[in-house]
Amino acid sequence: MQVEMLLPQRRMMELEELPVHLRGSAAAEPFHESVVNAAIDLSQRTFRDPEARGYPELLALAYWMRKAEMVRLAAQFRTLQLDNRILAPRGLVFHLPPRNVDTIFVYSWLLAALTGNRSVIRLSPQRSESTNILLRLLRETLAAASEPAGSGTTIVSYGHDVEPTEILSGLCDARVIWGGDQTVNTIRRTPLPPHAKEVTFPDRYSLSAIRADTYADLPEEKRDYLADQFFNDSFWFDQLACSSPRLVVWCGTAVETRAASADFFHRVAGCVERRRYLLPPAASMQKLVYACSAILNSPVEECRRYKGLTVLTLASLSGFKRSHPGGGLFFEAHLEDLLHLPEFLGRRDQTLTWFGFTSEELHALVRKLNGRAVDRIVPIGQALQFHRFWDGYDLLQEFCRCVYIESAFQDARPTGASG
């Protein structure tokens, strides 16, 4: 069987060639200058690229890889290095990014590369336009990069074949599976070497919480800005990115929350119209069928339909099902207090985007959740901002081994305990 190699060169290769190709070059030192420079170079190339300009998610990626951010990340990494604990690269990281969120493979690759790892990435043969643009930019960047950044990254493309996944899994020291529950379950059937570690990104659900009285105090233009931020969080990836909100929880009295919701979604509908967000007909139909089914299956008491936007008001959050059609459909519910939220949340809930709460309120919420749910709490507008902390992992740490070192020699008498 053959797979297509996309990077460093584009060519067909026999499966047997893969281990040969991937053997060899050692890992780099974490935050090696050549890797950091390659990231900054990729960022600049993306900003400059006329084709990339049409894709906001590519520009967001480029912004995230800009020099200032790389410097900050390097500084953060240094704080993780302790006297008796050194973070060292794991070796070869095998990435299985999702087919539909084009930029994830670069984020995943970059954090592995910055921490000194070599990477092999599997991409689907069906690739979007923006993925192809990214591939081209990455190829140009790595061809120009100095060593060790220039080598150490391989991208291959194949369908749902098991054999290449088996070979790559057998070679790697860490495997990263994006793409949801079914992909995680499928890939997990392929064993890893005993020492290898796995990082999985299963299906997740995300929500927003807005404090109604604080919202009511906002001047017009700030409400518009908030609606705009909420639009970006939700609609960039057709509301199917795992961190895009699908449920809005309004906190306050019934009267306050009703008024705030009416005002807010009216403005969001305005964004949908202004930005000319257009859903394909089949997806619109799916959304309509989903809304009808939800009305029959859950305690929906109101449905508001705007152009491209549907809002279903729930009488209660108990038993709330987290299925979703994407494409601009929101559930909403009303709670007197943010601290009533935990009883309705579970392991699947990932990002809570918020507006109007104090730091104390948010911290109290996290303490009450006590790890049962929610991995990320960020202001509305930052739902899609990728971060080293994702899905409850610190990816800078996940891609490293912790080496313990005791460097003070003790003139030891045997104490009885031995290992």
Added chain:
Amino acid sequence: MTLDDLMQLPQYSVAQADKEAVLLAELTRLGKHHRQRSPEYARLARIMFPGSADPHNLADLPYLPVALFKEHLLSSVPESEVFKILQSSGTTGQTPSRVVLNRETAQLQTLALSRIMSSVLGPNRLPMILVETADLIRDRRQFNARAAGLLGMLNFGRDHFYALDSNLELRLPELKDFLRRFGGAPFLMFGFTFLVWSRFYQPLADAGLDFSHGILIHSGGWKKLQEEAVSAADFRAALRQALGLTRVYNFYGMVEQVGSVFLEGDDGYLYPPNFADVIVRDPTTFEELPNGQTGVLEVLSALPRSYPGHCLLTEDLGVVHAVDSPSCGRLGKAFSVLGRIPKAELRGCSDVIAAKVS
């Protein structure tokens, strides 16, 4: 004018404005009927279509997407009145739609079909060729929509002849016998579009038989023929040339809406019968579109009493070409079906997009 008048008057003889007035009153009444009897429908109509209890035109009436009948058995009759449950054939692996009929609705359906068919067949039963195998209805265990469609049509003919054997091969000698006996006067032919093309027309293309007295009624969709690049016009032209068949009528309909049988006119456009109609809606906003614009077809029928299927949003694209233009002697909307809404895949983190409310 009343619904009864619409049934009794010759089909396609009612001007659109008159028909809409009767249908609006009738469908509003029917909507109330279903709101009272189906709690699910009442809930959907109230929440999804607020303000629709007092509609000003047909487009204001609540419409249900057909896919809902795959997930929910919506009924407006107590279980004791259920006469039968119709099931769509569906492609393998798909959940079929289910539709509840009581006796009244089943009878209305039979009456409606007869009113529609007699408009092209005349009042008498004609000798009939079925482009089908007799096995289809012999084996009641495999009773599907294709068989149900066939059974519905049998009543309009006599001296039934099944032109295909169990391997779907043409029974040529017997077909020749049929033509010798009945070929000199009007006779009826019925079959599914793709079977008529592949199992009847193609083997007979060079046989030189005369079907010029035949009236062919066919249905089942164009998807397979489109794959072979055969258009509706190609189909008609080929049958005319090779078989001498000039009276060829396609029809469009669906299990989910009884009574909605839209039969082709001589101009090749589809026409709603008196007691049904179509509306074209924008495929993303679902607002009604003006004639001439392509959108999603909504079908309306005054017949469904036992389940709330009187206004359904289909998954087909269509366009209304003209209204009350008597180019083929029919009044009402002249429209075409342009096939299914194309599939679309949205982006997202999860490679499998689960959109079912369980």
